[in-house]
Amino acid sequence: MAKIIIDNQEVECQEGITVLQAASKAGWDVPHYCFHPGLSIAASCRLCLMEQKMPHPQTREMGWSPKLMPACQTPVRDGLEVRFASDKVKQNRANCLEFYLLDHPLDCPVCDQAGECHLQDYSQRFGNAESRMVDQKHVTPKKDIGPKTLLYTDRCVLCTRCVRFTQEISGTNELCLTNRGSKNEIDVFPGRPLDNPLQGNVVDLCPVGCLLDKSFLFKRRVWELKGTPSTCPGCAMGCSIRVDQADEHVYRLKPRYNPKVNDWWMCDEGRFGFEYVHDDKRIAAPVVRRGKDKTTPEWQDLPGILKTRFETHVREHEGASVAVVLSPFMACEEAWLLIRFIRDIAPSAVLVMGPVPVEGEDQQFPAGATGDAVKFTILKEKCPNKRGIEMLLEAAGGETLAFDAFVEKATAGEFSAGWVVGGYPKAWVEKPVGKAAAKFELLVAQDMFENEFTAAADIVLPACAWVERDGSFANHAGLIQPFARSIEPPAGAMRDGQYLFETAGFEGIYSGERVRELMAATIPAFNEVCEAPPVPAHTH
Amino acid sequence: MAKFEPILLKNRGVVNSTALKVYESRGGYQALRKALKMTPETITEEVKKANLRGRGGAGFPAGVKWGFLPKDRTRTLLCVNGDESEPPTFCNRVLMENDPHQLIEGTIISAFATQAQVAYIYLRVEFHEVFHIVQKAIDEAYAAGILGKNILGSDYSLDCYIHRGAGAYVCGEETGLIESIEGKRGQPRIKPPFPAIEGLFRLPTVVNNVETLSCVPHIIERGGDWFSSIGPEHSTGPKLFSISGPVKNPGCYEAAMDITMRDLLEREDMGGGMLPGKKLKGVLPGGISMGVLTADELDMKMDFADPAKYGLLGLGTAAAVVFDESTDIRAVLRNVARFYASESCGQCTQCREGTAWMNKMATRIESGAGRNEDLDILLETARNMGMMPGLSICGLPDGATFPIETIVKKYRGELEAAIAAQSAEAAEQILQTMN
Numbered sequence: 001m002a003k004i005i006i007d008n009q010e011v012e013c014q015e016g017i018t019v020l021q022a023a024s025k026a027g028w029d030v031p032h033y034c035f036h037p038g039l040s041i042a043a044s045c046r047l048c049l050m051e052q053k054m055p056h057p058q059t060r061e062m063g064w065s066p067k068l069m070p071a072c073q074t075p076v077r078d079g080l081e082v083r084f085a086s087d088k089v090k091q092n093r094a095n096c097l098e099f100y101l102l103d104h105p106l107d108c109p110v111c112d113q114a115g116e117c118h119l120q121d122y123s124q125r126f127g128n129a130e131s132r133m134v135d136q137k138h139v140t141p142k143k144d145i146g147p148k149t150l151l152y153t154d155r156c157v158l159c160t161r162c163v164r165f166t167q168e169i170s171g172t173n174e175l176c177l178t179n180r181g182s183k184n185e186i187d188v189f190p191g192r193p194l195d196n197p198l199q200g201n202v203v204d205l206c207p208v209g210c211l212l213d214k215s216f217l218f219k220r221r222v223w224e225l226k227g228t229p230s231t232c233p234g235c236a237m238g239c240s241i242r243v244d245q246a247d248e249h250v251y252r253l254k255p256r257y258n259p260k261v262n263d264w265w266m267c268d269e270g271r272f273g274f275e276y277v278h279d280d281k282r283i284a285a286p287v288v289r290r291g292k293d294k295t296t297p298e299w300q301d302l303p304g305i306l307k308t309r310f311e312t313h314v315r316e317h318e319g320a321s322v323a324v325v326l327s328p329f330m331a332c333e334e335a336w337l338l339i340r341f342i343r344d345i346a347p348s349a350v351l352v353m354g355p356v357p358v359e360g361e362d363q364q365f366p367a368g369a370t371g372d373a374v375k376f377t378i379l380k381e382k383c384p385n386k387r388g389i390e391m392l393l394e395a396a397g398g399e400t401l402a403f404d405a406f407v408e409k410a411t412a413g414e415f416s417a418g419w420v421v422g423g424y425p426k427a428w429v430e431k432p433v434g435k436a437a438a439k440f441e442l443l444v445a446q447d448m449f450e451n452e453f454t455a456a457a458d459i460v461l462p463a464c465a466w467v468e469r470d471g472s473f474a475n476h477a478g479l480i481q482p483f484a485r486s487i488e489p490p491a492g493a494m495r496d497g498q499y500l501f502e503t504a505g506f507e508g509i510y511s512g513e514r515v516r517e518l519m520a521a522t523i524p525a526f527n528e529v530c531e532a533p534p535v536p537a538h539t540h
Numbered sequence: 541m542a543k544f545e546p547i548l549l550k551n552r553g554v555v556n557s558t559a560l561k562v563y564e565s566r567g568g569y570q571a572l573r574k575a576l577k578m579t580p581e582t583i584t585e586e587v588k589k590a591n592l593r594g595r596g597g598a599g600f601p602a603g604v605k606w607g608f609l610p611k612d613r614t615r616t617l618l619c620v621n622g623d624e625s626e627p628p629t630f631c632n633r634v635l636m637e638n639d640p641h642q643l644i645e646g647t648i649i650s651a652f653a654t655q656a657q658v659a660y661i662y663l664r665v666e667f668h669e670v671f672h673i674v675q676k677a678i679d680e681a682y683a684a685g686i687l688g689k690n691i692l693g694s695d696y697s698l699d700c701y702i703h704r705g706a707g708a709y710v711c712g713e714e715t716g717l718i719e720s721i722e723g724k725r726g727q728p729r730i731k732p733p734f735p736a737i738e739g740l741f742r743l744p745t746v747v748n749n750v751e752t753l754s755c756v757p758h759i760i761e762r763g764g765d766w767f768s769s770i771g772p773e774h775s776t777g778p779k780l781f782s783i784s785g786p787v788k789n790p791g792c793y794e795a796a797m798d799i800t801m802r803d804l805l806e807r808e809d810m811g812g813g814m815l816p817g818k819k820l821k822g823v824l825p826g827g828i829s830m831g832v833l834t835a836d837e838l839d840m841k842m843d844f845a846d847p848a849k850y851g852l853l854g855l856g857t858a859a860a861v862v863f864d865e866s867t868d869i870r871a872v873l874r875n876v877a878r879f880y881a882s883e884s885c886g887q888c889t890q891c892r893e894g895t896a897w898m899n900k901m902a903t904r905i906e907s908g909a910g911r912n913e914d915l916d917i918l919l920e921t922a923r924n925m926g927m928m929p930g931l932s933i934c935g936l937p938d939g940a941t942f943p944i945e946t947i948v949k950k951y952r953g954e955l956e957a958a959i960a961a962q963s964a965e966a967a968e969q970i971l972q973t974m975n
Contacts, residue, residue: 182896
């Protein structure tokens with residue numbers, strides 16, 4: 001730890017960080033654009049400048065240096081004394097912000113970034129109300145730089161975060177600076193659009209409304225959005241994310257800083273992979289079939305129905321054989337509740353790991369990097385909780401099966417009753433399973449979309465998308481990461497956790513945390529969850 | 541005043557002065573032979589003793605710069621700064637066009653003193669002829685065993701390459717130059733680390749100006765004491781001065797740094813005075829970046845110390861450009877502002893936006909729609925940018941502000957009179973069409 005003095009206050013900070021980071025952490029709002037902790041230091045926006053005490057070159061007496069120093073480029077060291085609260089520093093910020101707005105179109109009313117724009121915020125806090133420039137603004141164009149992203153060069157503050165991201169993190173080098181001086185523009189090279197698996201991060205990095213997502217463009221004002229901390233279910237990495245919703249509709253996903261998992265980044269696949277949540281074809285209500293008769297039971301009756309049906313089945317069938325397919329899209333808590341329910345009734349029930357979707361190979365960024373040079377990884381295992389289900393299967397003991405073996409045995413009629421959980425965002429029943437599904441005397445299918453299991457099931461339960469549930473996923477490295485509920489399930493549906501909680505014999509409101517406490521009693525790993533650390537308020 | 545015996549320009553005017561054999565017949569490469577028998581440390585000591593200050597503009601002592609190299613380095617690179625991008629400056633060009641071997645000799649000695657393995661001569665792209673001349677001299681030197689492996693039979697080897705720029709003023713800044721050689725966008729790097737620690741290709745690097753290195757053979761040949769005896773104590777050695785504009789003899793001249801701007805302009809063996817019928821209005825004495833002198837300030841000494849007394853940034857490139865009474869000061873202001881607006885690399889906000897804004901104001905003032913408050917804003921903007929107050933990575937904006945600040949301060953009366961003489965209607969119309 002180092003002790004430095006900022007504006008006459010002693011601040012303890014970690015060695016090796018910059019003064020800007022130390023000040024932000026201690027609550028100072030130091031304006032900055034070019035600095036980002038995940039990127040190299042550019043020290044070019046000259047907004048974070050501060051005064052620093054230095055020895056006089058001749059007398060060695062300590063005094064404020066006549067030069068302003070960039071806080072982003074100055075490492076902390078014990079005894080360093082700086083100040084931001086001086087007139088000189090404030091004057092520089094005001095001048096700098098006046099400069100930034102000289103050629104800016106001031107089109108906040110139609111700009112997507114308005115409300116979360118650091119040019120707006122800083123101008124209001126540190127800038128001047130009016131520009132003194134009477135001359136014509138230099139107008140630069142709006143550019144379509146890739147399939148997913150727009151570049152409004154006239155709003156750009158030329159912090160070059162986006163350029164450095166493509167150089168240092170994605171390693172794809174699509175973005176560059178063209179021209180010189182105030183005619184500088186961010187651009188792509190001819191014929192090489194910004195199109196890499198991590199490109200969405202440049203929109204997050206952009207402190208102003210220059211880089212914007214086409215998918216979010218003009219959809220919603222950002223102050224109407226409500227953010228919920230969550231974990232991305234796109235692959236086994238489990239990036240920490242924030243779900244931004246308004247009126248029970250998810251508009252966008254943003255990465256949250258988590259040094260153990262994703263740092264500041266997320267991939268496009270995860271970022272844009274939530275469309276299925278609002279698909280009309282989702283199963284929204286439970287169905288109970290008796291022969292050709294189809295009814296929709298009341299939710300409060302459902303736990304009773306499920307319990308009675310399974311108990312009756314086991315009681316009335318000599319040698320009843322029960323199988324449960326657990327999906328790697330389930331939360332650990334949900335899977336634990338289901339296992340508990342089924343093993344209570346049928347202690348020898350077979351537990352099956354649902355299919356684990358795999359696409360291509362793991363992708364590392366920048367391409368070709370190894371060891372510490374790897375900045376981001378997209379895993380080929382396209383589900384969030386395979387590891388968590390494995391942990392639960394291990395803890396539950398008894399007979400387990402792989403999915404293919406389960407289908408084979410089911411087709412041979414070896415199971416009399418089953419509960420199959422899906423919840424995959426894409427069609428997951430790849431091989432025909434109609435024959436297998438028809439052999440069950442009692443089959444419960446819990447899923448989001450119709451398939452051969454739901455078609456044959458005696459009871460169909462709607463599964464909810466992860467943004468509608470809460471619980472935790474264990475990522476590829478075994479980190480148990482909680483995710484919170486962001487929106488309500490579609491009308492008619494109930495959260496999986498809640499009905500499983502009641503079915504397993506508990507009363508009251510389900511919460512992931514409450515169930516984790518119960519789980520931890522037998523599975524100690526659940527004592528500890530990995531939460532993304534809080535980020536100081538003024539960092540961006 | 542005793543006639544100054546040219547040192548750096550002694551081979552100018554000699555027939556075929558660029559040829560190796562002519563250079564050698566006039567004593568060339570003797571200093572190199574001598575230097576190769578010395579140790580790198582003694583050479584550096586001699587250069588320190590000579591108090592050779594960098595001729596590129598900032599005037600940093602060359603020997604001290606070499607001393608910043610880390611002691612435990614294994615590889616070192618030397619960059620020769622021949623970007624000479626400062627407007628009205630043509631001292632390096634004259635040196636390289638007339639005496640390329642003097643530069644090569646200085647480069648080899650300096651490279652030996654810094655134990656560099658490779659030297660890069662960085663030339664601005666517009667130096668087409670210079671490029672061919674210097675390249676030919678390098679080829680000749682290689683063929684004669686002066687460059688390459690085991691120079692003149694010694695253990696020391698050096699490779700020398702020319703790298704041509706792509707036309708950016710800012711590549712004359714040493715780290716901008718380094719980025720440019722690396723093939724990147726020419727923009728200065730943040731410091732620290734300084735080039736001596738981590739420069740070209742992340743190796744310890746020395747960057748010296750062409751004229752600075754051309755002095756080195758003479759220091760070795762005749763000693764640091766001899767060199768430091770020329771000119772005032774703080775500004776030693778011979779210096780090239782160039783003068784252009786409506787003067788009788790525009791050109792490049794060599795002198796000690798005790799001459800005044802008036803000498804450079806009026807001496808018969810130098811500028812020779814104004815052209816007939818022309819009356820001097822002002823002069824930008826150190827390239828345009830240092831600021832302006834009025835007709836009353838010509839007694840400024842062309843050394844490293846005196847310019848500050850006249851509100852100038854420094855000696856700069858010691859290249860004076862003169863303008864006469866027929867020149868509209870608004871045009872001077874606009875031309876200067878336009879240059880920096882187009883040459884700012886655009887990294888640092890204050891420089892990028894400030895130079896562009898100053899250009900807009902200067903352009904409007906020239907076109908007849910100026911306002912008195914523009915002059916105040918120009919002065920304020922000039923104070924709000926630059927490396928000296930810590931607002932930029934490199935010194936380009938300091939060079940942009942000094943001419944503008946000094947022009948506005950020293951010619952404010954004339955600017956205000958021009959603004960007052962504007963027709964209000966026409967000014968309004970111009971303002972409308974410009975917006």
